[in-house]
Amino acid sequence: MxxxxxxxxxxxxxxxxxxxxxxxxxxxxxxxxxxxxxxxxxxxxxxxxxxxxxxxxxxxxxxxxxxxxxxxxxxxxxxxxxxxxxxxxxxxxxxxxxxxxxxxxxxxxxxxxxxSDGEEIQSEYLVPRAHAVDAIRAVRELAPVIAPVLQISEIRTVAADDLWLSSAYGADVVGLHFTWLRDQAGVEAVLPALEAALLPLGARPHWGKLYLDRDTVVPDLYPRLDDFRTLTERLDPEGVFRNPFLTRLLGAL
Missing domain, CATH: 3.30.70.2530 (Alpha-Beta Plaits)
Structure with a gap:
């Protein structure tokens, strides 16, 4: 640059x-x-x-x-x-x-x-604004499962952009953010139910926070992911900037 x-x-x-x-x-x-x-x-x-x-x-x-x-x-x-x-x-x-x-x-x-608390785990799912109310209703139904490992949730809106890996790429979205207790096993136990409710509504997970995506549907929610994969292979052919997460997401070089 x-x-x-x-x-x-x-x-x-x-x-x-x-x-x-x-x-x-x-x-x-x-x-x-x-x-x-x-x-x-x-x-x-x-x-x-x-x-x-x-x-x-x-x-x-x-x-x-x-x-x-x-x-x-x-x-x-x-x-x-x-x-x-x-x-x-x-x-x-x-x-x-x-x-x-x-x-x-x-x-x-x-x-x-x-x-925030400083001792926590965070997750966030960005849902197309058109599906925001359905997503909120779905999460409220999961309250008995979520509340025991939750500190607080934030609902916020984010304007659309054109950044390839942005969770707001191409659409106005609503972020459903979860500040969890620092209980890795407890949080990972509730995420499957949460993702089963939100991913069918087009929710994209925040890359820097915890998500599971056991059905590997998340890459399909990012239409420019293949372009990004091609770019990384050209600019970083030795994988200097790779880590296990990126290799799992983008595939081996």
Whole structure:
């Protein structure tokens, strides 16, 4: 690589607010309205709750917003919260509508602190937005299996892109993220049921997080994988940048 051109947006300020207890029927019946209500919307749940525990909204300073002290029936919180109830909110970026630079608000966690719990396993499946509600319903049905090994889940939306191995390649998607307890055997025991529910809906797993894909259907969900395989064989013919995972995914050189 000899040259890179960056498309840079001018800096901007952001505020973030939290709302507690968004009714599930609202999320399922009006999913697009809920998830597009702010610049960034994250929903946090353990799936076995009567309502989504937290809605985490990030908005550019000065943006017009109809959201006051209520978000689809969920009241605004008046005290900072970590998305994992047992964790200290001091690890999170500043909340309660306090305006600050985008670099100190768009991430959930302060750069100088450990993100999330710090002792965990993570999985994430990116589902085409058109199937988001079906996917959420399917995961909720698995709540009795998931909850015992789960710390928290985040539901977030991601815009389509044209990056070959992106889990949002060619389609707007909804990410179903799972922060598990650090229990490898316990997590691997629940993933088959989770993948059986999500992969038929077109879910793509996050490459950097734990997934199983015992039926090896995941490569078929990435239409440019063969192009990437050809590129790696040309640029890395000795496999210097390979590891066992990539060799299993791409095949031996």
């Amino acid at each position: 000899t040259q890179v051109t960056l498309d840079i947006r001018p800096t901007f300020d952001v505020r973030q607010r939290l709302f507690g207890g968004v009714p599930w029927d609202v999320v399922l019946d009006d999913f697009d309205a809920v998830t597009s209500a702010a610049y960034s919307v994250s929903l946090f749940t353990t799936w076995d709750e009567d309502a989504v525990a937290l809605a985490w909204l990030k908005e550019p300073d000065g943006a017009d917003t109809p959201i006051g002290g209520d978000f689809f029936g969920a009241p605004a919180l008046t005290e900072p919260r970590h998305m994992i109830p047992a964790m200290d909110a001091r690890d999170t970026t500043q909340q309660l509508g306090v305006v600050g630079p985008w670099s100190e608000r768009l991430a959930h966690f302060r750069f100088e602190f450990a993100p």
